[in-house]
Amino acid sequence: MGAVSAVEPLSIGRVLWANSLVLMLVSVIALFSILLPDSYFSLANAQMISSTNAVLALLALAAVIPLVSGQFDMSIGFTLALSQSICAGLIIHSGVPPLIAGAVVLLIGMVIGLVNGLLVARAGLNAFITTLATGIVVQGFAQLYTGGASVFGRMPPLFLAWGRDRLLGVPLPLIYVLVVSTAMWAILRYTDWGRRCYAIGGNAKAARLIGIPVERMTVQVFVASGALAALAGILSTSILGSANPNIGLNYLLPAFAAVFLGAAPTGPGRFNAWGTVVAVYALAAGIGGLQQLGAAFYVEQFFNGGALLLAVALARWMAVRAAATR
Amino acid sequence: MTSAAAAELKQAARTTSAPLVSLRGIGVNYGAVTAVADVDLDLVAGEIVALCGDNGAGKSSLVKVISGAAQPSRGALLIDGEPARFSGPQDALRRGVATIYQELALAPRLAIYQNVFLGAELTRMIGPLRLLDKARMMAEAKAYLARLAVTIDDMRRPVEKLSGGQRQAIAIARALRWNANLVIMDEPTAALGVRETAQVHDLIRRLAQDGRAVLLISHSMPDVAALARRVVIMKHGRKVIDRAVAGLSADDIGHMIASGKDI
Numbered sequence: 001m002g003a004v005s006a007v008e009p010l011s012i013g014r015v016l017w018a019n020s021l022v023l024m025l026v027s028v029i030a031l032f033s034i035l036l037p038d039s040y041f042s043l044a045n046a047q048m049i050s051s052t053n054a055v056l057a058l059l060a061l062a063a064v065i066p067l068v069s070g071q072f073d074m075s076i077g078f079t080l081a082l083s084q085s086i087c088a089g090l091i092i093h094s095g096v097p098p099l100i101a102g103a104v105v106l107l108i109g110m111v112i113g114l115v116n117g118l119l120v121a122r123a124g125l126n127a128f129i130t131t132l133a134t135g136i137v138v139q140g141f142a143q144l145y146t147g148g149a150s151v152f153g154r155m156p157p158l159f160l161a162w163g164r165d166r167l168l169g170v171p172l173p174l175i176y177v178l179v180v181s182t183a184m185w186a187i188l189r190y191t192d193w194g195r196r197c198y199a200i201g202g203n204a205k206a207a208r209l210i211g212i213p214v215e216r217m218t219v220q221v222f223v224a225s226g227a228l229a230a231l232a233g234i235l236s237t238s239i240l241g242s243a244n245p246n247i248g249l250n251y252l253l254p255a256f257a258a259v260f261l262g263a264a265p266t267g268p269g270r271f272n273a274w275g276t277v278v279a280v281y282a283l284a285a286g287i288g289g290l291q292q293l294g295a296a297f298y299v300e301q302f303f304n305g306g307a308l309l310l311a312v313a314l315a316r317w318m319a320v321r322a323a324a325t326r
Numbered sequence: 327m328t329s330a331a332a333a334e335l336k337q338a339a340r341t342t343s344a345p346l347v348s349l350r351g352i353g354v355n356y357g358a359v360t361a362v363a364d365v366d367l368d369l370v371a372g373e374i375v376a377l378c379g380d381n382g383a384g385k386s387s388l389v390k391v392i393s394g395a396a397q398p399s400r401g402a403l404l405i406d407g408e409p410a411r412f413s414g415p416q417d418a419l420r421r422g423v424a425t426i427y428q429e430l431a432l433a434p435r436l437a438i439y440q441n442v443f444l445g446a447e448l449t450r451m452i453g454p455l456r457l458l459d460k461a462r463m464m465a466e467a468k469a470y471l472a473r474l475a476v477t478i479d480d481m482r483r484p485v486e487k488l489s490g491g492q493r494q495a496i497a498i499a500r501a502l503r504w505n506a507n508l509v510i511m512d513e514p515t516a517a518l519g520v521r522e523t524a525q526v527h528d529l530i531r532r533l534a535q536d537g538r539a540v541l542l543i544s545h546s547m548p549d550v551a552a553l554a555r556r557v558v559i560m561k562h563g564r565k566v567i568d569r570a571v572a573g574l575s576a577d578d579i580g581h582m583i584a585s586g587k588d589i
Binding site for chain 1: 415416419420425427430431432433434435436440444445446447449456457458500
């Protein structure tokens with residue numbers, strides 16, 4: 001059995017491709033900074049974009065862990081909406097202290113994840129369909145709790161400060177995203193639990209045969225996803241100061257678009273925390289720039305969908321080319 | 327003394343020892359259907375034994391018992407002379423019986439070292455954190471492969487980029503990592519070309535030279551004739567032949583499987 005060369009052909013194209021998301025982020029920012037030197041290239045704009053998209057980034061991170069393990073969690077968008085509604089309702093209408101409201105909402109998110117996990121792991125149901133169904137039910141609960149209307153009212157300034165303050169000019173929401181994504185990156189990469197998530201996603205049957213507790217880990221994965229979605233809901237409440245029970249779908253599709261875009265350069269199935277966060281902000285920076293140039297609100301859909309299509313097509317092309325040159 | 331001669335000597339010393347795994351009067355029933363009846367079998371360190379038989383002869387059912395995937399309806403399974411009962415394939419693995427399935431049970435996108443240590447990763451403590459010890463896993467994975475005379479430089483390569491023969495080597499290295507005394511191989515050359523088949527033959531011989539017992543399930547008579555020291559043939563759930571392979575051709579073995587009679 002001959003030796004295998006350790007060195008992949010290290011072409012410029014390959015290096016560019018591996019870092020394409022960061023390049024996309026940098027070039028989008030550079031392009032719009034040149035086009036809009038006064039409005040786009042400003043600290044205020046950077047703070048605004050990084051803060052408002054932190055919720056989307058957290059939600060996209062919630063999708064990452066199940067995807068790493070080969071499972072879809074479609075309920076996360078609706079869990080975000082329910083969390084937002086309950087968090088705002090408890091604080092505004094029931095006068096519950098924000099910390100306790102947050103804890104309750106986090107618990108609800110974990111319970112939704114537990115139900116999803118048990119249905120998928122123990123009952124053996126298809127995750128995509130199951131979480132779509134539980135997500136719709138969760139949406140119903142959000143409408144039931146709020147009567148279908150947005151929740152407005154006075155909130156304690158300290159709670160609003162969690163979502164609106166800055167540390168040395170950096171918006172707190174961006175700091176939360178950096179903390180969560182760093183933790184997720186480290187867990188997936190440096191712990192046996194994380195490595196086993198990739199193993200289950202890569203070959204669940206092999207993982208089971210080797211003794212990895214696939215069912216138990218699947219439940220844990222969905223609980224983590226539900227908790228992160230709830231966290232995104234709490235953060236959005238704190239940024240907005242209000243809640244909208246029907247916001248779920250608006251967040252769900254961009255979150256998944258970002259996760260898949262984030263995994264495109266690393267190869268099929270290699271979902272990862274950093275790529276996801278960079279993808280969220282690359283898309284947000286582009287959409288923000290286009291809108292400042294006067295594009296209509298729906299440019300967001302074309303940009304998100306177009307970028308994802310381009311990324312998967314490029315990924316396919318790179319894979320075919322790599323196979324041909326081997 | 328050359329290393330090959332040393333290996334021969336080591337193998338000779340180990341083959342004279344007591345069986346690693348013994349089956350006594352094993353029977354497997356599925357409802358009213360008898361899949362396996364009254365099978366005795368001894369598997370000894372350093373020996374490659376081929377298990378043959380037509381489809382439905384009871385091979386798979388017997389292998390499930392040895393690999394821990396099923397419980398026997400009757401009879402006893404002995405490990406080092408002690409009665410044993412496996413609760414599942416992982417339990418068998420912990421007790422030194424590794425099964426390498428036809429589809430290899432590898433995670434194609436994970437790196438070589440990650441596959442070798444799948445489900446049993448090496449970790450180290452950094453303060454209160456238990457983190458993966460990648461450097462040690464890579465070094466040890468390389469060492470296991472070296473024992474199989476396989477040289478792959480980069481342990482970070484994903485398994486999907488390896489050839490079929492190399493993938494077999496990764497699966498076997500995982501058995502070594504679990505320190506398996508008995509390695510069950512299910513049709514190891516089924517999907518391979520001529521050159522890769524020769525490579526896998528080499529791997530299996532090295533495994534036996536390393537002091538492991540190998541149970542080879544194969545429909546390929548050339549494999550059996552080239553590799554096995556002993557051939558066990560099943561028919562209608564019973565063991566009908568258990569003899570040395572020396573002097574038999576691939577055709578002879580094929581004839582014995584078809585007729586169920588020794589020649």
